[in-house]
Structures are given as C-alpha cells and as structure tokens.
Amino acid sequence: MMEKPDVQPYRGDFPVTDEEINLNFKYEVSNHFGGEGLLRCLKCGACSGGCPVGSVIDYRPRRVLGKVLLGLKEEVLSGQSIWLCAACFTCEERCVQEVNFTDVITILRNLASKEGHAAQGYLQMAKTVIANGRVSKATTHVGKLREKLGLPPLQEPNMEQLQQIVHASGFIDILQYNKDGELEE
Amino acid sequence: MKMAIAWGCLIPTRRSLIGYEAATRKILDDLDVEIADVPNETCCAPFWMQSLDITTSLAMAARNLAKAEEMGLDLLTPCSGCFHSYKRVNYVLQNYPEVHERIDRILSKAGLNYEGKVESKHLVDFLFTDIGLDEIKKHISVDLSGLEIGLRYGCHMLKPHELLNIEYSERPVFADLILELMGITSKSYIGRYRCCGGLLRGIQDELADRILHERLVDAYNANLDALVTVCSLCHLQHDMGQRIIKRKYGMDNLEIPVIHYPQLLALGFGHSPEEIGLKYHTIPTEKFIQKAMKVGGV
Numbered sequence: 001m002m003e004k005p006d007v008q009p010y011r012g013d014f015p016v017t018d019e020e021i022n023l024n025f026k027y028e029v030s031n032h033f034g035g036e037g038l039l040r041c042l043k044c045g046a047c048s049g050g051c052p053v054g055s056v057i058d059y060r061p062r063r064v065l066g067k068v069l070l071g072l073k074e075e076v077l078s079g080q081s082i083w084l085c086a087a088c089f090t091c092e093e094r095c096v097q098e099v100n101f102t103d104v105i106t107i108l109r110n111l112a113s114k115e116g117h118a119a120q121g122y123l124q125m126a127k128t129v130i131a132n133g134r135v136s137k138a139t140t141h142v143g144k145l146r147e148k149l150g151l152p153p154l155q156e157p158n159m160e161q162l163q164q165i166v167h168a169s170g171f172i173d174i175l176q177y178n179k180d181g182e183l184e185e
Numbered sequence: 186m187k188m189a190i191a192w193g194c195l196i197p198t199r200r201s202l203i204g205y206e207a208a209t210r211k212i213l214d215d216l217d218v219e220i221a222d223v224p225n226e227t228c229c230a231p232f233w234m235q236s237l238d239i240t241t242s243l244a245m246a247a248r249n250l251a252k253a254e255e256m257g258l259d260l261l262t263p264c265s266g267c268f269h270s271y272k273r274v275n276y277v278l279q280n281y282p283e284v285h286e287r288i289d290r291i292l293s294k295a296g297l298n299y300e301g302k303v304e305s306k307h308l309v310d311f312l313f314t315d316i317g318l319d320e321i322k323k324h325i326s327v328d329l330s331g332l333e334i335g336l337r338y339g340c341h342m343l344k345p346h347e348l349l350n351i352e353y354s355e356r357p358v359f360a361d362l363i364l365e366l367m368g369i370t371s372k373s374y375i376g377r378y379r380c381c382g383g384l385l386r387g388i389q390d391e392l393a394d395r396i397l398h399e400r401l402v403d404a405y406n407a408n409l410d411a412l413v414t415v416c417s418l419c420h421l422q423h424d425m426g427q428r429i430i431k432r433k434y435g436m437d438n439l440e441i442p443v444i445h446y447p448q449l450l451a452l453g454f455g456h457s458p459e460e461i462g463l464k465y466h467t468i469p470t471e472k473f474i475q476k477a478m479k480v481g482g483v
Contacts, residue, residue: 033281034239052380056395083388086396087232088380089344093354100345109236121387122233129228134194142200149207149462154197158225161248164295169241 022073028111029068034103041065041099047091059084061091061101068108077112083119116177123178130166133157186315187219188306189253191271193264194228195417201424202417204462208447209263209308211461215324215454216316220261223252231266232341232384235273240284243277244291246270251292251299263308263447265341265416271305272349307342309415309446310351313359322366326455330368331480334449335409336361337423339416340380360415360446367453368480371413376403383418386426397426398434404441411442411473413449420445424467442466442473452477 030038047061048054054061059081067076076082082105091101112118129135138154146154166172196202213220226249228234230242250271253260262268278285278301285301292299312321343354351357355378361371382396401423404412414420424443431439443466451461458464458474 033277033284052382052396052399053385053392056399057392084385084392086380086382086392087384088340090340090355090380092345102345106232106235106239110238113237118237119388122236125387126234126237129194129230129234133227134198135228136194136198138198142198142203145200145462145465146197146203149203149460151197151203151207151210152222155222155225157227158248159227161295161297162227162245165244165248165291166241168291168294169238169244171238171241174238
C-alpha cells in the first residue's frame with residue numbers, strides 16, 4: 001500500500017475579542033436565498049466528518065459555521081477558509097439539520113467577492129468566459145481532431161446575449177471590486 | 186425520442202474530452218434518441234462562477250434553458266457541472282419568487298424569456314431511467330467480461346439529492362448496473378465515491394493535488410484495468426492530473442487509463458476505439474484497449 005499524504009497539525013487562533021464580533025452577520029447570511037439553514041446548525045460536526053478537504057489539511061466546515069454564527073465577519077470574508085471548500089456536497093447531503101453548508105459557502109463567497117476578496121483563479125475563469133463564451137478556449141488542433149472523429153464544427157457561443165446578461169446582473173461591477181478586474185480582450 | 190443537448194464548455198473543446206462527445210453521439214444514435222444542440226450554447230456558469238455571484242450564474246444557465254424551451258424540448262447534458270447548474274435554476278425559480286423576478290429582468294435585457302418548463306437530464310441517469318436496462322441490453326454486441334474497472338460517479342450528478350432528484354446519492358449503483366450488462370466488473374473500492382478535488386484546481390492547486398493523490402492511491406491499490414469517469418472535471422483531474430501526481434509524489438508505476446463512461450458503452454455497442462477518441466487521452470489507453478479487444482474477441 002502507498003502512503004497517504006501528511007495531515008497538517010491543528011492551529012487555533014483564539015481568543016476572540018468583542019470588537020471582532022458582528023452580531024448581525026449570521027442574519028445577513030441566513031436572509032440570503034439558500035442560507036436559511038445556517039441558523040439550524042447544532043455544530044454536531046457531521047459536515048467535518050465527511051469533508052474530503054478535511055482529510056488532507058486542517059479544514060473543518062463546522063469551524064467555518066462556528067465563526068459565522070459567532071459573527072467573525074471580517075475574518076471569514078477576508079480569510080482563506082471559505083475558498084477551501086471543494087463543493088462535493090457531501091456535508092450538505094449528510095447534515096441532519098439541513099444547514100446546506102455548500103450553499104452557505106456560496107453566499108459567503110458572494111459577500112466576499114463584493115468586498116474584493118474573490119479568489120483570483122475563479123476571477124480569471126470568469127474573464128475567460130466573458131471574453132470567449134466558454135471557460136476553455138477552442139484550439140485549431142482540437143478542431144482538426146473533432147473533424148477526424150466526424151464531429152460537427154464547434155458552434156460560436158452567443159456572445160451578445162452573454163454580455164447583456166453579465167452587464168444587466170451587475171457582474172461587471174464585481175470584477176471591478178476585485179483588483180486586477182479589467183476584462184480580457 | 187428527441188432531446189435538446191448542451192455539451193458544456195470542456196467536453197467539445199479539450200483533446201482528452203472530445204471522445205466523450207463522440208461516444209455519446211454514437212450511443213444515442215444507436216438508441217434512436219434524436220438530439221439537437223442548443224444553438225450557440227454559452228457557459229452554464231457552474232459552482233465556481235456561482236461562488237462569484239449566484240444570481241448572474243443562474244441567469245447565464247437560464248439562457249441555455251430558454252433556448253431549449255424555445256425548441257420545445259427537454260435538455261440532456263453529459264456534463265455533471267452543467268446538469269447541476271440547470272437543476273439549480275429550476276429549483277430556485279420554483280422556491281424563491283423574488284429571485285425568479287430578478288432573473289426574468291436580467292434575461293429580458295438579453296431578449297430572453299424562460300418559463301421554467303424544461304426538465305434537465307444527466308446523460309447517465311437518462312440512460313438508466315428513460316432508456317432502461319432492457320433496451321440498452323438489445324444493443325450490446327460485444328461481451329467485455331473480464332474487464333475490471335473502477336467507476337467514479339463524481340459529485341455533481343448526485344448531490345444534493347433534493348436538488349437533483351436522482352437515486353440515493355451516497356452509494357448509488359445505477360451506472361454500475363448498465364456496465365454489468367456488458368459483463369464488466371465494476372469494482373467496489375475505497376474512495377470511489379469521494380471527491381477528486383477538481384473544483385479546487387486553479388484556486389488551491391496544492392489542495393487539489395493532495396486530494397487527487399488520495400484518490401489515485403485508492404485506485405492504484407484497487408488494481409484496475411481503468412478508471413471510468415462520468416464527470417468531465419473528474420476526467421481532467423484523474424487523466425491530466427495523474428502526470429502531476431506521478432512526479433510530485435514519486436509514484437513511478439502509476440499509469441491508470443481514464444475512460445469516459447459512454448466510451449465504454451460505445452465499445453460494448455461495437456464501435457471501434459478510434460471512432461470514440463480513445464487515443465486522445467493523456468494517460469495512454471493502449472493496454473486497456475488491448476485487453477478490451479482480447480476479452481471482447483474483436
């Protein structure tokens with residue numbers, strides 16, 4: 001049998017002071033569509049138990065939920081932890097309280113993105129989509145291979161509708177809130 | 186039967202993924218399912234894009250649904266990420282009227298309208314539920330008994346089940362049952378249902394590597410002729426990513442071919458490896474093809 005990867009040791013970052021606490025934060029999240037489950041969390045830890053990220057580093061969904069419920073808004077929205085979820089939905093599936101952690105993560109990431117803390121990798125992918133209509137660019141090489149396999153030529157994505165959608169929804173502003181937000185040509 | 190089909194971004198544009206499209210077109214044709222591509226399909230804005238702004242993402246996914254609705258057809262997709270996005274659109278429209286209104290307003294700016302009438306189907310679930318084992322069995326001309334594979338369902342075809350309305354999501358068997366019709370042994374092994382870390386690629390590469398390493402160690406220890414993936418992201422991780430893991434963790438003997446689910450069916454239906462792009466994968470598939478040809482007596 002081959003060895004499993006190392007697991008990083010636990011590192012706590014308590015105590016917390018009153019100034020860091022925003023009592024309204026949990027309601028900000030639970031009032032967003034998909035976030036209703038947050039207030040039902042019992043902190044039982046079923047989410048952490050099934051987490052594939054938690055099996056390779058010290059990452060615990062329960063801890064993220066705990067911080068949100070405690071009101072550590074600044075720390076949560078500007079920190080790394082909300083960008084570590086791999087979105088496998090295992091915790092969401094297993095949660096007896098239907099907290100829907102993965103949906104809560106989406107809301108937290110949306111709030112963080114509005115404050116300029118979006119993950120650069122995802123921003124780059126979004127810019128690629130806005131410039132090309134797809135997240136991966138079509139190449140002439142693959143075009144030739146498609147021909148060889150008898151596949152129809154690639155369609156051109158409807159860029160006009162895509163542009164109208166991202167402008168009407170305010171998404172272009174989100175790119176601006178995050179540094180290095182200029183669009184790819 | 187006629188369905189609209191959305192292929193997603195990756196499947197039609199990546200060297201190692203176009204075989205997915207080729208095999209899907211072949212088997213659907215064999216099964217008498219007529220498909221019509223969603224015209225000028227745009228990105229479905231899946232989970233990573235929802236992370237930046239979910240309302241924008243839902244409106245982007247609704248664009249393709251609106252086109253399917255204009256065609257008067259339900260929507261089939263082989264991409265698990267797309268499937269998840271499309272299912273979420275209908276779920277949100279039904280459960281959150283105020284978001285429904287917001288999305289309507291965004292779509293109208295693009296001259297679009299989506300009533301929410303299109304049902305989205307994942308290719309593999311469609312094969313099992315709408316086509317059925319009996320019908321599939323009629324088309325199998327090659328017996329692949331002796332092949333031992335590891336089937337990876339991936340996450341986004343299955344979870345969360347109340348959103349996707351699919352069979353029990355943590356220990357599913359429906360896709361194994363189809364492969365068993367061809368005599369294939371779908372091995373049960375540790376980690377086969379676990380996440381591959383694909384969505385962390387590009388934002389947390391070190392983490393994506395560590396999770397993938399776990400998955401590949403699981404697969405290596407299971408002694409498989411091939412891994413079989415349903416999800417395009419799973420395929421990119423296990424196939425392209427395998428090279429990274431081999432080097433980074435010094436797993437010199439690691440070379441597990443990674444096959445797309447419909448490619449295996451296409452082989453069983455009598456199509457040749459060349460027709461379904463089996464030679465365009467990153468990890469060489471020759472050994473797997475040889476074994477399939479031998480057991481299949483072709």
